[in-house]
Amino acid sequence: MESLRIMNHSITLVDHVEDKLLNYFRENKMKPGDSIPNEMELAEALGVARSVLREALSRLRMLGMIESRTRRGMILTEPHILGGLAKVIDPLILGEETLFNLLGFRVALEIGICNSIFENLTDSYIEELEIIVHNSVVYENNVYLPVNEHEFHSKLYEITGNKTIMQFQEIIYPVSLFIKDRFISSFEPINKELHQKGKIVTHSDLLKYIKSRDKEGFRKALEMHFETYSRFLKENRLTKSPTI
Amino acid sequence: MESLRIMNHSITLVDHVEDKLLNYFRENKMKPGDSIPNEMELAEALGVARSVLREALSRLRMLGMIESRTRRGMILTEPHILGGLAKVIDPLILGEETLFNLLGFRVALEIGICNSIFENLTDSYIEELEIIVHNSVVYENNVYLPVNEHEFHSKLYEITGNKTIMQFQEIIYPVSLFIKDRFISSFEPINKELHQKGKIVTHSDLLKYIKSRDKEGFRKALEMHFETYSRFLKENRLTKSPTI
DNA sequence: TTTAATAATATTGTCAGACAAATAGGATTA
DNA sequence: TAATCCTATTTGTCTGACAATATTATTAAA
Numbered sequence: 001m002e003s004l005r006i007m008n009h010s011i012t013l014v015d016h017v018e019d020k021l022l023n024y025f026r027e028n029k030m031k032p033g034d035s036i037p038n039e040m041e042l043a044e045a046l047g048v049a050r051s052v053l054r055e056a057l058s059r060l061r062m063l064g065m066i067e068s069r070t071r072r073g074m075i076l077t078e079p080h081i082l083g084g085l086a087k088v089i090d091p092l093i094l095g096e097e098t099l100f101n102l103l104g105f106r107v108a109l110e111i112g113i114c115n116s117i118f119e120n121l122t123d124s125y126i127e128e129l130e131i132i133v134h135n136s137v138v139y140e141n142n143v144y145l146p147v148n149e150h151e152f153h154s155k156l157y158e159i160t161g162n163k164t165i166m167q168f169q170e171i172i173y174p175v176s177l178f179i180k181d182r183f184i185s186s187f188e189p190i191n192k193e194l195h196q197k198g199k200i201v202t203h204s205d206l207l208k209y210i211k212s213r214d215k216e217g218f219r220k221a222l223e224m225h226f227e228t229y230s231r232f233l234k235e236n237r238l239t240k241s242p243t244i
Numbered sequence: 245m246e247s248l249r250i251m252n253h254s255i256t257l258v259d260h261v262e263d264k265l266l267n268y269f270r271e272n273k274m275k276p277g278d279s280i281p282n283e284m285e286l287a288e289a290l291g292v293a294r295s296v297l298r299e300a301l302s303r304l305r306m307l308g309m310i311e312s313r314t315r316r317g318m319i320l321t322e323p324h325i326l327g328g329l330a331k332v333i334d335p336l337i338l339g340e341e342t343l344f345n346l347l348g349f350r351v352a353l354e355i356g357i358c359n360s361i362f363e364n365l366t367d368s369y370i371e372e373l374e375i376i377v378h379n380s381v382v383y384e385n386n387v388y389l390p391v392n393e394h395e396f397h398s399k400l401y402e403i404t405g406n407k408t409i410m411q412f413q414e415i416i417y418p419v420s421l422f423i424k425d426r427f428i429s430s431f432e433p434i435n436k437e438l439h440q441k442g443k444i445v446t447h448s449d450l451l452k453y454i455k456s457r458d459k460e461g462f463r464k465a466l467e468m469h470f471e472t473y474s475r476f477l478k479e480n481r482l483t484k485s486p487t488i
Numbered sequence: 489t490t491t492a493a494t495a496a497t498a499t500t501g502t503c504a505g506a507c508a509a510a511t512a513g514g515a516t517t518a
Numbered sequence: 519t520a521a522t523c524c525t526a527t528t529t530g531t532c533t534g535a536c537a538a539t540a541t542t543a544t545t546a547a548a
Contacts (some may be wrong), residue, residue, distance in 0.1 A: 029336055049296055049532045058258055058299040059306045063332050069498045071540040078339050084328015088307050092273055095322050101408035112356025225479035314529045315511045383515045
């Protein structure tokens with residue numbers, strides 16, 4: 001839980017102004033729709049040039065916290081909370097530790113939504129899942145055509161009715177794909193072993209538990225469905241250097 | 245799953261440049277440490293004024309994707325993936341639906357980390373949990389002093405060893421607090437009912453399962469520990485207008 | 489009097505240019 | 519060779535200007 005701003009090479013005026021603005025919104029308990037002073041006033045009040053203020057505003061605008069229209073001034077808006085995450089999810093720029101953490105995050109979250117899934121489950125959802133499973137192209141060892149893999153799990157998130165969870169999973173989905181591809185040599189033996197032990201759980205198996213409304217069975221099956229990831233993460237966690 | 249940029253009132257040049265830069269990084273498969281052209285060159289290449297370019301760069305700098313030092317130019321850096329989320333988590337600016345979704349997210353995630361917790365569990369972690377539980381101030385109906393509540397659950401996340409999960413939970417923790425406070429009148433009857441039925445699961449109860457390394461028991465207990473939230477969310481989901 | 493067309497005006501978006509501060513790298517000196 | 523100084527480069531900040539646009543006021547028309 002170290003500070004995010006580790007080795008803070010010189011806080012710039014823009015950083016400062018950004019902070020000031022965020023504090024200003026919070027302290028005044030401002031809500032979406034509230035209008036904020038125009039650029040000239042803000043710049044003057046903060047004692048900075050308009051260009052500096054605009055850089056700070058531009059950041060907040062990117063986060064979706066403010067909107068501005070010519071002549072009407074600026075208003076606060078409800079930000080899309082995962083917009084920032086979506087922008088930085090680039091597997092090539094993220095370190096291995098982060099990628100692994102995100103994979104672990106995904107697995108944990110998906111196992112955690114079991115309750116929510118069964119609470120919201122309807123017949124039409126089951127129908128949709130059946131169609132997806134039926135149309136899926138399956139390779140050996142429980143490896144699906146990426147599109148089908150994605151479709152099936154997306155539908156599970158959708159069933160929860162929690163849009164934030166859905167968006168989150170959509171955003172970090174490329175990470176799973178990337179890791180599967182990048183570390184394919186680690187996954188293959190794990191999959192082979194699971195296959196030999198008959199421990200492979202397919203989407204079709206998962207669907208059976210869903211149809212029989214067997215929540216506990218589904219959860220256990222889902223855990224086994226993710227076993228490849230879990231093993232992979234466990235192995236790669238051991239090789240990590242001890243945390244600072 | 246509508247587009248995030250709903251009713252996009254005029255894409256500005258800055259938005260465009262931001263996109264271009266992100267694409268540029270990805271297409272060139274750039275990694276942290278790689279240096280990027282200086283501002284003059286970039287501005288010229290993109291055909292925009294330096295101020296416009298700087299606004300876009302400022303956004304990326306906020307996300308931690310780039311760092312710049314005078315005379316040494318700019319380099320790509322690994323972003324802190326949840327930095328954007330941290331900035332926009334202000335319960336007053338977020339709509340109720342988002343807040344509820346975040347609460348549901350938190351509950352699902354925490355239930356989902358059970359496996360991870362028991363994989364990484366050590367005696368010293370148990371000791372730390374015991375101290376926390378022992379020193380906690382408990383009010384009636386399983387309501388803890390906020391600090392103690394936070395401490396206990398934080399320790400659970402810590403045990404997973406997944407820093408991303410830890411950071412995420414830390415960031416959205418205020419949401420739980422806010423909701424508990426804001427909707428206290430909804431929580432009280434639920435808590436009272438659970439109490440009468442003897443269904444309250446305390447931190448102390450949870451710790452017992454941890455000490456006996458009873459994963460399934462712990463999971464069920466944890467679900468019950470969150471029952472107040474789950475009920476609250478279920479009730480408030482029903483009153484929601486049907487999704488578009 | 490009400491409505492429609494037009495002009496004035498305020499605000500954001502973009503551009504251009506300047507200077508300050510810091511520092512990497514070379515030139516100079518001990 | 520090592521230490522010091524100087525210069526050039528790059529980012530950070532400031533100032534001022536104009537364009538585009540939507541609001542508001544004004545005027546003309548019904």
